[in-house]
Amino acid sequence: MRDFLYDLRRTFTGKFTIISIIIVILIAVGIGFLFTSATSTSSAGPSALIDNSYTYSNGTYNVTFYAFNQYGTPAGTLPIYTEHNGTFWTNNTQPNGFLNLKINSDSSFELLNYSLSPFNSTNHLDVQPMVLSQKQSNELYVNINIIKKPGTTNSREIMVYYSTSNVSQAQSAYLYYKVVNVTGNQGPLVPSNMTYYATLTTKGVGVQVFDINPANMGAAQQVAVAVFYAKNATFASSEAQYSPTSALTKIGIALVSFDAFAEIYGLIIPILASLSAYFYFGKDRANAVLESVITRPVTKGRIILSRYTANVGSMIVAFAIGVAIFEIFLNRATGYYMSLPYFGSLIWTYFVEIAAFTGLIYLASQFLKTQGAILGVVLALSIVFGILWSIIVLPLILTEALHLISGTNIYTHYTIILNALIPAGYPSLVVFYIGQINAFGSTVNAASFGITQVSLAVIGVIWIILPILAAFVIGRRRD
Secondary structure, eight states, X not given: OHHHHHXXXXXXXXXXXXXHHHHHHHHHHHHHHHHHHHHOOOSSGGGOEEEEEEEEETXXXXXXXXXXXXXXXXXXXXXXXXXXXXXXXXXXXXXXSEEEEEEEOOOSEEEEEEESSOOSTTOGGGOEEEEEEGGGTTSOEEEEEEEEOTTOSSBEEEEEEEXXXXXXXXXXEEXXXXXXXXXXXXXXXXXXXXXXXXXXXXXXXXXXXXXXXXXXXXTTEEEEEEEESSTTOSSOSEEEEEOSBOOOOHHHHHXXXXXXXXHHHHHHHHHHHHHHHIIIXXXXXXXXXXXXXXXSOOOXXXXXXXXXXXXXXXXXXXXXXXXXXXHHXXXXXXXXXXXXXXXXXXXXHHHHHHHHHHHHHHHHHTTOOSHHHHHHHHHHHHIIIIITIIIIXXXXXXXXXXXXXTTSHHHHHHHHHHHHHSGGXXXXXXXXXXXXXXXXXXXXXXXXXXXXXXHHHHHHHHHHHHHHHHHHHHHHHTO
């Protein structure tokens, strides 16, 4: 037992483990900060929202700014700072939230910079450019903004800002919507596959608010809205996607958490787990120097198990800390924490992936004689079956080697099989089961493809046990 305690202490206090924990924490804080920033806005001061447009007539660009808060209420007497050709202005919005400026110029192209803070060297990231072009000045401009529904804390609606050059003649635009899945591809937004909602009668500059809240929406679904200049248009002039009610269900919170970590953590887990196995076992194995042997006489089998336990344990602790930190940001943004069963599912998912990649490096170390060869396997597993798996390798196998058509049931079927055969694909199986959504956003019955709690548990246990068991058996035979 002392050899296990020794390796646990050695691994948990090792430089690579400490660096890994710091990396995971920094990433979790970054993801959490971006998530919080994207889901919350302030109702006053520099965090007010700005929309803008312009028209051109007889050597003058007529620029309009509209300031509003998170509820769509006009932000009156708000100072807006502008700069054009080295000249600076400060003007306050009117009580109705509008500010009108005139730029005298015959040029076909002008650049107007604006900000909600005074121009100086410290706030240059807050400065927004506005391109003025005569060619586009007479076009109908429409933009969709997502706002909170007044009198509520968790409901959303849309506010459409519009601007036309002809203040005496009305122009029409058409608002459509469709219910889409949170994850996956919702398909093109065109009138033919959406539902008509309202006709916008635009004249001059103004705003209109619409409360689109379809009935019987699923936990992992949102509303996609789009404005078209014609009912037979092939592309939208403005589009947005939102949840009419932001109160998340347990499944919705779980999907948010899984999606938040899927892209980044899914990339670094194979790298960190494989490198940890290399530094704490493979490197010593190649050099024929195992520090536990120096401390006390133990078998190679016990060395494998003790170091494997320490490797996997340290990585699980690192990622558990990262997930817990994100949950703090999640609660701050939504008022909810991920329920304990889904939190456990997320940790289990990472446990399977970490254990599998660690075990594979231990197994490879039984056959390879040099550090360079083992490190090569580390890089190959991390890059090919980690970073590039879902982005390049899996799609190429499905479309080029198997000649399958994306979005079909047979495509989904083989996607599941291949993801089950690769540890980097295991998180996709878990998300598929929780959300009941395939890779293209279509609602499916996961059980019909063989993905159930039992099958996920079996696949996970196989990936946890098989690689390290093979390394253990081979290592003991070499005692």
